[in-house]
Amino acid sequence: xxxxxQIWMSGRFVPWAxxxxxxxxxxxxxxxxxFDSMRTYATDAGPAIVHHRAHHRRLRDSASLYGMExxxxxxxxxxxxxxxxxTSGLPSGYVRTIAYRGAGPQAMGVxxxxxxxxxxxxxxxxxxxxxxxxxxxxxxxxxxxxxxLGHGSHLPAAKATAHYLNSVLARVEAEELGFxxxxxxxxxxxxxxxSGENLFLVKDGVLLTPPLSxxxxxxxxxxxxxxLAEVLAIPFAERPLTRxxxxxxxxxFLTGTxxxxxxxxxxxGRPIGAGARGPVTETIQSAYDTxxxxxxxxxxxxxxxxxx
Numbered sequence: 001x002x003x004x005x006q007i008w009m010s011g012r013f014v015p016w017a018x019x020x021x022x023x024x025x026x027x028x029x030x031x032x033x034x035f036d037s038m039r040t041y042a043t044d045a046g047p048a049i050v051h052h053r054a055h056h057r058r059l060r061d062s063a064s065l066y067g068m069e070x071x072x073x074x075x076x077x078x079x080x081x082x083x084x085x086x087t088s089g090l091p092s093g094y095v096r097t098i099a100y101r102g103a104g105p106q107a108m109g110v111x112x113x114x115x116x117x118x119x120x121x122x123x124x125x126x127x128x129x130x131x132x133x134x135x136x137x138x139x140x141x142x143x144x145x146x147x148x149l150g151h152g153s154h155l156p157a158a159k160a161t162a163h164y165l166n167s168v169l170a171r172v173e174a175e176e177l178g179f180x181x182x183x184x185x186x187x188x189x190x191x192x193x194x195s196g197e198n199l200f201l202v203k204d205g206v207l208l209t210p211p212l213s214x215x216x217x218x219x220x221x222x223x224x225x226x227x228l229a230e231v232l233a234i235p236f237a238e239r240p241l242t243r244x245x246x247x248x249x250x251x252x253f254l255t256g257t258x259x260x261x262x263x264x265x266x267x268x269g270r271p272i273g274a275g276a277r278g279p280v281t282e283t284i285q286s287a288y289d290t291x292x293x294x295x296x297x298x299x300x301x302x303x304x305x306x307x308x
Contacts, residue, residue, distance in 0.1 A: 002125030004088040008080045009120045011072075013087075019120065024108060026101035026115040031162025033100030034062035037257045038081075040123070042091040043294030046307030049085060049095065050292050051220050053078060053304075055257075056097070058220065062158040063099050068117050070099055077121070078304075085123055086306050094126035094258065100161070129258035130180060135285070138265030138277050139180035139254075141194070143243060144170035148184040148192035148215040156215040167195040181254065183246070183267065186214040191241040197259045198222040202251035202273075202280045206235040214240065221255040224302065228287050231298060234280060251278030253285075261285040 007019035027033035036059040040047045056077045063070050072080075081095060099119045106114035130139050146169045149156060154163060170182035174195070183199065186192040191210045193199050198219040201208040207229050210216050229236040246252070250273040252264040261284055263277040277285075291299035 002090075002093075004090065004093075004123055004125075006084065006087065007120060007122040008084050010118050013084070016122075019122070021100075021118070022103035024103045025118075026103065026108070026112055027161065028100075029108070030101075030110060030112070031160070031165070032066065032068075032112045032115070033098055033161035034059060034066065034068065034159055035096060035098040035161060036062070036159055037097070038095045039257055039260075039292070040085055040090065040093050040095065040306075041292045041294070043303065043305065045294060045305050047085060047091055048292075048294055048303040048305045049081065050302050050304075051224070052081065054220050056081075058159060058218075059097050059099060062160060063117070065155045065158040066160060067112070068099060068101070070119060071117055072119055077119070081121055082304070082306055084121055088123050090123065090125055092125075093123050095121065095123045097121045098161070126258070128260070128262075129256070130254075130262050134180070134262050135260070136263075136277060138263035138272075140178075140266045141181045141183050141252075141264050141268075142174040142177060142179040143246070143268055144173060144182040144184050144195075146170045146173065146182075146184065148186050150187040150215055151213075152187075157212070157218060159217060164196075171195040181264075185243065186210075189243065190214055191243065191246055192216050194254045194256075194259075197254035197256040197262070200225060200253050200255060201241060201245065201249040202278060203245065203249055205280070206237060207280065208236075208241060208245075209238050210241050211238050219256060221257055221260070224288065224291075225255055225261070225284060227299075228284055228291070232283060232287060234284075247272075249273065251281050253281045261288050 101115035102118040174182040193216040
């Protein structure tokens with residue numbers, strides 16, 4: 001992580017080291033928070049935030065699912081993010097937004113009523129989430145013993161802070177066993193997603209991904225890959241997928257704002273396809289990289305150019 005000078009907190013810019021919260025913050029004790037993230041990329045026209053308003057809309061929707069009304073409009077969040085990124089001086093980087101229940105006179109019971117909703121936005125320099133080598137060589141993944149949280153106990157459509165304890169369990173288990181990442185199954189034993197990424201398989205030239213009914217998050221990068229597949233004339237299907245289909249896939253990759261497009265070369269000690277990044281994955285990676293760096297006008301609508 002490459003820190004920047006300021007963080008935006010509930011309407012004002014504060015120095016990075018002073019961006020603190022009260023110890024009795026409701027979200028700290030009960031996980032009552034939602035977050036989102038986006039990346040900025042260097043283009044010939046200056047830095048650009050990818051899918052800027054879409055990420056703020058998802059933050060708003062996540063908050064709404066858990067009964068939190070954001071005290072800022074999408075326009076206000078967009079303006080604050082633009083100013084933060086511009087003043088950071090970073091040509092490319094990562095942006096994290098978070099909305100959480102704060103501290104208040106009646107904020108320490110389980111009910112969040114009475115706890116104010118606070119919002120913060122931070123940006124920093126951050127390279128490839130799973131390592132630079134992973135982008136070409138792929139990673140080793142493990143099917144987790146922990147199941148992806150389901151619709152009967154949570155609201156998986158929300159990108160909520162509390163949900164990520166589920167991901168923490170899966171990721172730590174994978175790392176302790178010598179793997180790079182976890183792949184999670186849903187309550188029915190079908191494929192869901194990674195610990196923080198959506199999942200795509202390639203079989204016989206067809207691109208496949210689990211449905212949102214599996215508990216997978218409706219990823220914005222996931223949607224971008226679907227859009228790329230259509231433009232690249234890659235057959236695509238969203239349907240329930242089994243663990244067996246995972247092992248027999250020709251290619252496998254993970255997607256997300258942080259992970260971008262990361263190949264998976266091995267699952268549970270079994271090579272996926274040839275045990276290396278496959279041609280479809282490489283094609284999508286290349287097309288995505290070209291788009292986010294502003295070199296493909298067909299995807300100019302993805303970019304919020306900050307010099308404009």
